[in-house]
Amino acid sequence: MASPAQDLGPVLDKDGVRLTVDDAIATVTLAAPEKRNAQSPAMWRALTETGRLLPGSVRVVVLRGEGRSFSAGLDRQMFTPEGIEGEPTFIDLARSSDGDLDAAIAAFQEAFTWWRRSDLVSIAAVQGHAIGAGFQLALACDLRVVTDDVQFAMRETSLGLVPDLTGTHPLVGLVGYARALEICATGRYVGAEEAVTTGLANLAVPAAQLDATVQDLATALLSAPRDALIETKALLQGAAERGYDEQRAAERAAQARRLRDLAGLGD
Known part of the structure; x- marks a missing residue:
């Protein structure tokens, strides 16, 4: 039987x-396979809206x-003089003021x-080409299969x-x-074996196993209590910016919150 969420159909389906x-x-x-899911400003606006529409249960x-x-x-x-109808061309953007650009x-x-919100874990399921903006969108997620x-x-x-779509920070952090x-200067291709070896990907599987593998990973992530996972993710996300003693202090503070919550003494 389909769940109530599935009965309602897509929460969003556009662009x-x-x-x-x-x-x-x-x-x-x-969902634009005819264009190999090429990205446009309209798609980016829809992706931004998607983040805002996520129910609190997710x-x-x-x-x-x-x-x-x-x-x-x-x-x-986007690279042509005409651009995409209804969107500014690259030339239009270049001619705008510093603030507008x-x-x-x-x-x-x-x-x-x-x-990368602390209350979520995101998994990119990546097949075939992930080029430029596609690579950066995969890098935006916490995990990649x-x-x-x-x-x-x-x-x-x-x-x-x-690369200006937030991909440089996670790329340097990973590899x-x-x-x-x-990778950026040469524009070369990185395949599955190198992606796993260097940390770009968590797992590589045959195409026929991608959906099942991602589902198994999602299920495993849901096995941990939500608040514990949120605290753990926040600790790991901030570790690179903190010194050793600062990270120790962050661990102590996070654990104190968890202990008090488990003892029914939380706020």
């Missing part, structure tokens, strides 16, 4: 993005792409920021641009500065 919710697990699907978010590719990157129409890019980035045929690439530098620079 190549579909959100469905099944109790504690939400699934965000890039603890795990799965991000996936329909078709053979997770996401082939930016919609190539900064605000436009910041708005684009909003689609990539909410995946990939297929054996995955091809990551950061092509922005090759196009005279930079280190030198490898991140080499």
